[in-house]
Amino acid sequence: MTAESRVPQPAQPPPPPDPYVETATGPVSTADLGFTLMHEHVFVVSEGVPSNFPSVWDAEAYKKRAVDALRHLKERGVSTLVDMTVLGTGRNVPLVQQVARESGLQVIVATGLYTYDALPHYFETRGVDHMVDLFVRDITEGVQGTSARAAVLKCATDHAGVTPGVEKVLRAVAKAHRRTGVPISTHTEARSQQGLAQQDVLESEGVDLSRVVIGHSGDTDDIEYLTKLLQRGSYIGMDRFGLDIFLPTDKRVAVVARLCQMGYADRMVLSHDAAVYMDWFTPEILKALGPNWNHFHILDHVLPALRLAGVSEEHIQLMTVGNPRRIFENMSSY
Numbered sequence: 001m002t003a004e005s006r007v008p009q010p011a012q013p014p015p016p017p018d019p020y021v022e023t024a025t026g027p028v029s030t031a032d033l034g035f036t037l038m039h040e041h042v043f044v045v046s047e048g049v050p051s052n053f054p055s056v057w058d059a060e061a062y063k064k065r066a067v068d069a070l071r072h073l074k075e076r077g078v079s080t081l082v083d084m085t086v087l088g089t090g091r092n093v094p095l096v097q098q099v100a101r102e103s104g105l106q107v108i109v110a111t112g113l114y115t116y117d118a119l120p121h122y123f124e125t126r127g128v129d130h131m132v133d134l135f136v137r138d139i140t141e142g143v144q145g146t147s148a149r150a151a152v153l154k155c156a157t158d159h160a161g162v163t164p165g166v167e168k169v170l171r172a173v174a175k176a177h178r179r180t181g182v183p184i185s186t187h188t189e190a191r192s193q194q195g196l197a198q199q200d201v202l203e204s205e206g207v208d209l210s211r212v213v214i215g216h217s218g219d220t221d222d223i224e225y226l227t228k229l230l231q232r233g234s235y236i237g238m239d240r241f242g243l244d245i246f247l248p249t250d251k252r253v254a255v256v257a258r259l260c261q262m263g264y265a266d267r268m269v270l271s272h273d274a275a276v277y278m279d280w281f282t283p284e285i286l287k288a289l290g291p292n293w294n295h296f297h298i299l300d301h302v303l304p305a306l307r308l309a310g311v312s313e314e315h316i317q318l319m320t321v322g323n324p325r326r327i328f329e330n331m332s333s334y
């Protein structure tokens, strides 16, 4: 008998629950998603800076900070965090996978590309189908050499609008969505109503807009714009609570309460777009951006304010549990 033959064979992993969603630590039944923060980040770092200048990046320290924060979120009743970090915001799924494992919080990871205008040179000379293949591979095989499969597609449209680079990403995301069935969740500049432009491009690719979350819609109190997005069937991300420079919390709360009154509680999701560690700003600027821009603001302040504004428990449950579940349950390709 060789030494090798005595080693017990690893058991086959159990078949995934049905219906299920992939997370950084494996498939989870959509019934177990629970309270879900739909647009967050664990780490946001300037693409390529830490790998070129390792002295600015302390993986162990930032990982510990993240494990502590996510563990604390879990203790507070959050079950799932959707990490919308992709190429362009320093995606590091190997590290996020460790953070998910050690904290016990379910973390859903994303694929896609974050740019407001130009593409990385690599993609300039290659066709949209190549980009689609890379996104699909992240979804079907795993991200950055890990076993973590992406379960959401990300694209961005900001003040520059649908530039040629942005359009290529939108079309690639649409095609990858139709091939795999994973939902689309976006970044927009609400002030310039980029959500509508995004819907136009996605719709032209045959995307069912009810399978799209138009992100950062909570940055505006323009109810007319928001109802236009909603009437086309999309979810809207009320997902920057704490980023007061775009819209203060009381105004964000008033918009959500108003839209609940109008019958749209089944089309909104709540989040912060916050990161445990972000290198885009100095610590001083980060502090000035808003003392409440962190992963606990919804639990600490927003939910109590929504209740005071007359939002029912049933509607809060929809926006934090029911809608995320429905978004990740609809995973059929077409």
Ligand SMILES: [Zn+2]
Pocket (backbone or CB within 6 Å): 039, 040, 041, 084, 187, 273
């Ligand atoms: Zn974001």
